[in-house]
Each structure stands twice: as C-alpha cells, then as structure tokens.
Amino acid sequence: MIDREELSEREREAVEELLFRLADDEFVIAERYTEWQIYAPTIESDLALANIAQDEFGHARLWYDCLADLGYAEAEYLWERPSTDFRHATLCELAFAEGDWADAVVRSYLYDTAERLRLEALVDSSYVPIRDRVGKVIAEESYHREHASNWLDRLASESEGRERVQNATGRLFPHALTLFEPGDHEETIVESGFRTDSLDDLRTEWLETVVPYLESIGIEVPGPESVERPDAVGRDGSHTDDWDDLHESFTATYHELGFAEPTRLRGEP
Amino acid sequence: MSGGSGFARDGSVGVEEEAFSKEPTPCAYTEYREGDTHAELPNTGEGSEGVESRVWEALYGVEDPEMPVSVVDLGLIYDVAVEEGEETHVTVTMTLTYTGCPARRMLTEEIREAAASVDGVDSAEIRLVWSPEWSIDLVTDRGRESLREFGLSV
Numbered sequence: 027m028i029d030r031e032e033l034s035e036r037e038r039e040a041v042e043e044l045l046f047r048l049a050d051d052e053f054v055i056a057e058r059y060t061e062w063q064i065y066a067p068t069i070e071s072d073l074a075l076a077n078i079a080q081d082e083f084g085h086a087r088l089w090y091d092c093l094a095d096l097g098y099a100e101a102e103y104l105w106e107r108p109s110t111d112f113r114h115a116t117l118c119e120l121a122f123a124e125g126d127w128a129d130a131v132v133r134s135y136l137y138d139t140a141e142r143l144r145l146e147a148l149v150d151s152s153y154v155p156i157r158d159r160v161g162k163v164i165a166e167e168s169y170h171r172e173h174a175s176n177w178l179d180r181l182a183s184e185s186e187g188r189e190r191v192q193n194a195t196g197r198l199f200p201h202a203l204t205l206f207e208p209g210d211h212e213e214t215i216v217e218s219g220f221r222t223d224s225l226d227d228l229r230t231e232w233l234e235t236v237v238p239y240l241e242s243i244g245i246e247v248p249g250p251e252s253v254e255r256p257d258a259v260g261r262d263g264s265h266t267d268d269w270d271d272l273h274e275s276f277t278a279t280y281h282e283l284g285f286a287e288p289t290r291l292r293g294e295p
Numbered sequence: 296m297s298g299g300s301g302f303a304r305d306g307s308v309g310v311e312e313e314a315f316s317k318e319p320t321p322c323a324y325t326e327y328r329e330g331d332t333h334a335e336l337p338n339t340g341e342g343s344e345g346v347e348s349r350v351w352e353a354l355y356g357v358e359d360p361e362m363p364v365s366v367v368d369l370g371l372i373y374d375v376a377v378e379e380g381e382e383t384h385v386t387v388t389m390t391l392t393y394t395g396c397p398a399r400r401m402l403t404e405e406i407r408e409a410a411a412s413v414d415g416v417d418s419a420e421i422r423l424v425w426s427p428e429w430s431i432d433l434v435t436d437r438g439r440e441s442l443r444e445f446g447l448s449v
Contacts, residue, residue: 084395088425158426162394165428 028218029154030095040214041153042096043113044221047209047261048144049089049103050114054269055137056082057276058118059130067127071177075130078170085163092155105280109265109273113209116260117201119269128181128190129198135174136202139235142167143228144221152219175239182243195245200253206232207261337370337433346377346415350385353409360398364441366406370433373424375410382417385410389421390429399423 033041059079066072093103117137122129145167148160181187206229216224223231237247258264340351354372355365366372366389374388387410391399403421410419431449434442442449 080395080397082395084393087399088394091423158424162425162428166394 027154027157028152036211036214037218037220038096040211040218041156041220042093043209043211044153044156044215045089045092045096046103046113049086049093050112051118051137051141051205052082052089053086053104054112054114054272055118055133056080056086057272058120058122059134061122062127062130065125066130071127071173074173075134078134078173081166081170085166088159088163092159095155105277109270110263112260112265112269112273113263114260115201115204115207116256116258116266116269117198117205119260119265119272120198120201121268121271123194123197126190126194127177128187129194131174131177131181132191132194133198134170135178136198136236137205138167138170138174140202140205140228140232142171143223143231143235147221147223147228150219150222156220178240178243182245188244191243192245195240195247199248200256203229203250203253204256204259204261205229207259209261336373336427337367337435338373339367339435340372340375343375346379346383346385346413347375349413350375350377350387350410350416350419353413354387354406357402357405357409360402362442362445362447364434364438364445366402368435368438368441370429370435370438372406377416383415385413385416385419387419387421388424390424390427392429394425 028037056079059075059082062075063072066075090098090100090103094100117133120133122133142164145160145164148156149164151157151160178191181191206225208225212225215221233250240247256266258266258269260269340348340354343351351367351372354375355367357366358364359366359369362369369392371391372387372389374386376386376388378384378386387406389403389406391402396402403423407419407421410416434449439449
C-alpha cells in the first residue's frame with residue numbers, strides 16, 4: 027500500500043498517468059453525452075443518458091481530485107490544459123454521427139464494458155487514494171451497461187436499427203481499441219500494483235466480452251488484428267479534429283468570462 | 296486531536312485494517328497512530344463533549360438540500376476531530392451520497408461554515424472521503440422517520 031507522500035518520482039509519474047487517463051476519459055465522454063440532451067429518442071433515454079453523463083462527470087471529479095491532492099490546480103488539470111495534453115481515448119471524443127442514436131448506444135456499450143474491467147483492476151490498487159474511491163465508482167456504473175445493452179438489443183431486433191448498430195460498430199471499434207493503448211508508464215503502473223491487470227489483459231478480456239455479445243445480436247465485429255490503428259489514439263496526446271472543436275467549446279465560457287477562480291459561486295467566500 | 300475514531304491516514308474508515316494490525320509495517324515516512332479499531336457508523340457524535348459536541352449540534356442544523364433531513368441523520372458525517380492548541384481547528388470527515396452530487400460545493404461549504412461558526416472554534420476544514428461508501432444503512436432512525444414523513448419509503 028502506497029500513499030501520496032510515499033511515492034517515488036517514477037511512481038508519482040505513473041500514478042498521474044493512470045489518473046489522467048481515468049479522469050479524461052470520463053470527463054470527455056460525459057461532455058459528448060450531454061449533446062443528446064433534448065435530442066434522445068424518448069424522454070426516458072434522454073434522462074438516462076443525461077444521468078449517465080452526470081455520473082461520469084462525478085467520477086472525473088473524483089479522479090481529478092486525486093490529481094489536485096498531488097498539487098494540480100483545477101485550471102491546470104482542466105480549463106487551461108493544452109488540448110494536446112489530454113490523455114483520453116479517441117473513442118470518447120469523436121463527434122456523434124449526426125442524429126445517430128445507435129452511435130451513442132454502441133459507444134456507451136464499448137466504453138462502459140471497458141470501464142468496468144478497468145475499475146475492477148483498481149479495486150486492489152496499491153495506491154490508497156484510488157483504492158478508497160473505486161468502490162463508490164463501480165457501484166454507480168452497472169446501470170450504464172444495462173442501459174446500453176437494453177438499447178442494443180432493441181435496435182438490433184429490426185433491420186434498420188441493426189444496420190445503424192453495424193455502421194456505428196465499424197466506425198467506433200478501431201477507436202475503442204485505443205482505450206487499451208499503453209502510455210509511457212504502463213510498466214510502472216502494473217509493477218507497482220497501481221493497476222493489478224495490464225492493458226493487454228484488459229484488452230483480451232474486453233474482446234472476449236464484447237465480440238461474442240455483438241455477434242449474438244447479429245453484428246459483425248472486425249477482427250481486432252485486421253483493424254487499422256487510427257492516426258490519432260488519444261493516449262499519447264494525438265487527437266482527432268473533433269477533439270479540437272470539443273475542447274474549444276467546453277473551455278469557451280471559462281475564457282470568455284476570464285475566470286480566475288472558475289468554480290466559485292456567487293456569495294461564496 | 297480528540298474525537299478521531301479509527302481513521303487511517305488517508306481518511307478511510309475500517310477498510311485500512313492493515314494500518315492497525317498488531318504489528319504495523321514500519322515505514323519511515325508514515326506517522327502511525329492508534330485508532331479505536333473501527334469507527335461506528337453512523338456517527339452522530341453521541342457522548343461527545345465540549346467543542347466537539349457543539350460542532351455536532353451545529354451540523355445537526357444543516358439539512359440536505361433536497362430533503363428535510365439533517366446531514367448528520369442522513370449519515371454523511373463520519374467524524375469530527377477537534378485540534379486544540381493556540382487556535383482551535385476542526386476537521387469534519389464526511390461523504391456524499393453520490394459522486395455526481397451537484398450540491399457538493401454548496402453542501403461541503405455549508406457544513407464547513409457551520410463547524411467554523413461554533414463558539415470556541417477558530418477554523419474548520421472538510422475532508423471528503425468515499426470510503427466507506429454511503430448507503431441507506433447509514434441513515435439514523437430519526438433520519439428514516441424524517442424521510443418517511445417526506446414521502447420516501449425507507
């Protein structure tokens with residue numbers, strides 16, 4: 027068990043990498059989900075996706091809090107961080123195919139399945155602050171997968187929906203694989219027990235879950251080895267053009283108002 | 296510190312049993328201290344005295360923003376620790392029911408202010424923890440009654 031003040035320099039860098047990946051994934055996918063507010067196909071699904079976004083923002087907050095404890099100010103880890111320093115997978119940042127609910131559903135399914143595996147590999151993390159938060163996060167995740175797979179079943183049960191799911195899967199799958207792209211400190215992350223499974227193991231487990239399931243609802247999944255690796259994979263700071271737009275839009279208000287202290291509310295000391 | 300009850304250094308309760316095992320692992324960078332094994336949750340400050348008891352009383356006055364129930368009866372407050380020296384400093388260890396709580400800032404600030412406003416307290420801070428996880432089991436009997444009256448089935 028390692029607490030904050032006991033980290034060596036190398037371990038600290040590894041923990042930061044792990045935390046930025048976690049926080050950025052959650053924050054950015056939540057930003058995207060919010061675009062469905064008032065546009066989702068039913069009022070229930072509108073509320074559900076808004077709620078899922080709220081959960082993911084909450085989780086991003088918990089992980090960013092850990093970075094704050096390591097000395098980062100909110101402006102540094104979020105509002106004023108250069109867009110190329112973000113470490114989320116490109117799956118989280120892609121703009122939705124216009125008006126394509128299947129995109130949101132497939133994306134959520136691919137992401138949340140990976141998210142569960144990753145969080146489970148953090149339950150026994152040697153890093154105390156992660157270990158102390160992960161249980162709460164896991165407890166709030168299960169209905170995300172339930173929501174996504176209920177919708178997948180529903181969409182795939184008739185031909186137009188199935189075609190949409192098929193197209194979304196083809197488009198998103200290569201980007202979903204970037205969830206498992208290692209960063210510079212992957213070895214230390216595993217060796218020090220900050221995460222108890224390697225990204226390779228998580229990728230294998232993820233494929234063993236999502237491929238049979240998608241096939242069972244009549245969706246063809248590209249062979250992971252034949253998939254062309256996207257030019258941008260996110261984890262190394264390379265991103266798609268969609269990310270530039272999103273980054274600009276979520277920081278616009280911050281810059282516009284010239285906040286020095288972005289989260290302070292009126293009347294707060 | 297007085298009023299601490301079994302917290303590991305990281306603020307967790309109960310789960311860090313290793314830290315309190317009979318033979319703690321010696322680590323040069325870690326300050327070990329004894330806890331009372333497990334904190335009893337929900338904690339309501341019952342039996343506390345002096346400044347600590349007045350802080351609990353003040354916290355009873357803070358209500359959840361959505362339901363007419365005190366944050367103490369809701370089981371959000373895990374510990375009140377009073378540090379008495381030249382200045383008296385209070386640390387309130389607490390959780391929230393939900394990580395995405397939009398009232399996080401408002402509620403933690405209200406609680407901090409309530410603690411800081413107590414007679415004899417110079418300053419107060421909040422330690423927000425997520426372990427142990429809050430659950431409905433942490434709501435006190437009185438809290439349940441208030442929630443039922445409000446129309447929730449608990």
